[in-house]
Amino acid sequence: MKIRMKTPLVEMQGDEMTRILWDAIKEKLICPHVELKTEFYDLGLPNREQTADKVTTDAAEAVRRLGVGVKCATITPNAQRVVEYKLTKMWLSPNGTIRAALDGTVFRAPILVKGITPYIPTWTKPITIARHAYGDVYRNAEIKVEGKAQAKISVTYPDGKTDEKVIADFSGPGIIQGIHNTDASIGSFARSCFNYALDTRQDVWFATKDTISKTYDHRFKDVFAEIYEAEYKEKFEKIGIRYDYTLIDDSVARIVRSNGGFIWALKNYDGDVMSDMVATAYGSLAMMTSVLVSPDGKYEYEAAHGTVTRHYYRHLQGEKTSTNPVATIFAWTGALRKRGELDSLPDLTAFADKLEKATIDTIEAGTMTKDLVSLFSGKANGVDSETFLDAIAARL
Numbered sequence: 354m355k356i357r358m359k360t361p362l363v364e365m366q367g368d369e370m371t372r373i374l375w376d377a378i379k380e381k382l383i384c385p386h387v388e389l390k391t392e393f394y395d396l397g398l399p400n401r402e403q404t405a406d407k408v409t410t411d412a413a414e415a416v417r418r419l420g421v422g423v424k425c426a427t428i429t430p431n432a433q434r435v436v437e438y439k440l441t442k443m444w445l446s447p448n449g450t451i452r453a454a455l456d457g458t459v460f461r462a463p464i465l466v467k468g469i470t471p472y473i474p475t476w477t478k479p480i481t482i483a484r485h486a487y488g489d490v491y492r493n494a495e496i497k498v499e500g501k502a503q504a505k506i507s508v509t510y511p512d513g514k515t516d517e518k519v520i521a522d523f524s525g526p527g528i529i530q531g532i533h534n535t536d537a538s539i540g541s542f543a544r545s546c547f548n549y550a551l552d553t554r555q556d557v558w559f560a561t562k563d564t565i566s567k568t569y570d571h572r573f574k575d576v577f578a579e580i581y582e583a584e585y586k587e588k589f590e591k592i593g594i595r596y597d598y599t600l601i602d603d604s605v606a607r608i609v610r611s612n613g614g615f616i617w618a619l620k621n622y623d624g625d626v627m628s629d630m631v632a633t634a635y636g637s638l639a640m641m642t643s644v645l646v647s648p649d650g651k652y653e654y655e656a657a658h659g660t661v662t663r664h665y666y667r668h669l670q671g672e673k674t675s676t677n678p679v680a681t682i683f684a685w686t687g688a689l690r691k692r693g694e695l696d697s698l699p700d701l702t703a704f705a706d707k708l709e710k711a712t713i714d715t716i717e718a719g720t721m722t723k724d725l726v727s728l729f730s731g732k733a734n735g736v737d738s739e740t741f742l743d744a745i746a747a748r749l
């Protein structure tokens with residue numbers, strides 16, 4: 354008998370090679386065992402074009418309503434895609450739209466496999482990166498200063514009160530930049546981090562450069578501390594996890610010497626840079642999971658990689674590709690497990706665990722997609738995606 358579900362998952366189908374893998378994962382690994390209940394949204398670029406991107410906002414609304422979603426990688430249109438897909442508009446990134454609608458934070462964590470040693474071999478447990486996704490240099494105002502000039506920043510309140518400071522007295526050409534953030538956005542980020550920590554029973558390390566940025570970065574540190582003291586300290590102590598603030602340079606040194614197993618919360622730019630460093634150090638982008646968590650506890654699971662366009666073009670020419678489906682499988686298991694927890698369905702939660710184990714065991718036993726072969730220390734058999742999925746299905 355198949356495992357029953359109560360509440361549907363929000364299922365967001367995507368583009369290109371990952372769209373193909375999506376259907377294969379459902380067919381071979383999930384539907385034979387689970388009476389899958391989903392509310393389906395096709396976020397593939399042709400349907401975003403057809404619905405004038407309404408499908409994306411509808412899907413985001415559905416995640417808010419139902420609480421758990423699983424998303425396939427999608428194309429973020431650029432000029433070349435506008436031509437390729439005959440778009441009437443360069444639609445926004447679906448991830449950006451969903452993240453804004455949920456006011457969420459993205460957590461990225463590597464999937465560890467015996468036989469694939471990270472470049473930092475002491476990292477025996479995953480390091481989860483939480484990147485603040487609002488403001489700072491990503492919403493800046495920049496001016497190229499042409500020559501001798503005085504640059505200032507100023508704030509004007511509705512009552513006419515102003516606050517002003519000199520940035521620099523230029524004697525020749527240069528550059529300036531204005532950045533901002535809000536207490537509300539920093540607070541949402543902090544709550545998402547603390548909720549995710551409670552959920553996964555991991556410590557949180559937050560790092561900024563508050564010794565240099567005594568107002569800006571210091572505000573981040575204070576907001577985290579205020580929210581932690583008022584809302585989370587007791588809950589953390591009860592399950593034996595910690596919250597620590599560290600200076601970013603100190604934090605980098607400690608991370609390298611660590612064994613992993615914690616959440617590293619970072620400002621927008623730091624998170625952008627460090628997530629690439631951490632992903633690379635663990636071996637492969639194809640083995641990185643990603644989950645968007647809102648401050649009020651809504652979850653959207655996906656793979657960290659894109660639609661693997663190059664493989665898709667080869668697939669269209671009839672070639673069997675060896676595209677790694679592991680992160681997409683883990684997006685499904687993450688969502689099914691969370692649904693199982695929220696709906697008190699232990700069979701569903703157990704199924705998610707078993708599917709993850711079958712996937713990891715298949716690789717550890719030597720069968721994997723070709724991207725992993727050179728990283729694997731044992732004898733590796735590099736196969737196409739379909740053969741790999743069949744091997745997992747057999748084990749499951």
Ligand code: NAP
Nearest residue numbers: 426427428429639657658659660661662663676677678724
């Ligand atoms: P990508 O799809 O992540 O692929 C880049 C390269 O990384 C691939 O060509 C492949 O290298 C390797 N790779 C990534 N995932 C793999 C997997 N599962 N199995 C095996 N190899 C994998 O990034 P991209 O080519 O820059 O972007 C393609 C499209 O994805 C773009 O339209 C972009 O907008 C979109 N994108 C979407 C998301 C998202 O929805 N979250 C994220 C990023 C990008 P080889 O070709 O050398 O094998």
Ligand code: MG
Nearest residue numbers: 625626628629
């Ligand atoms: Mg980046």
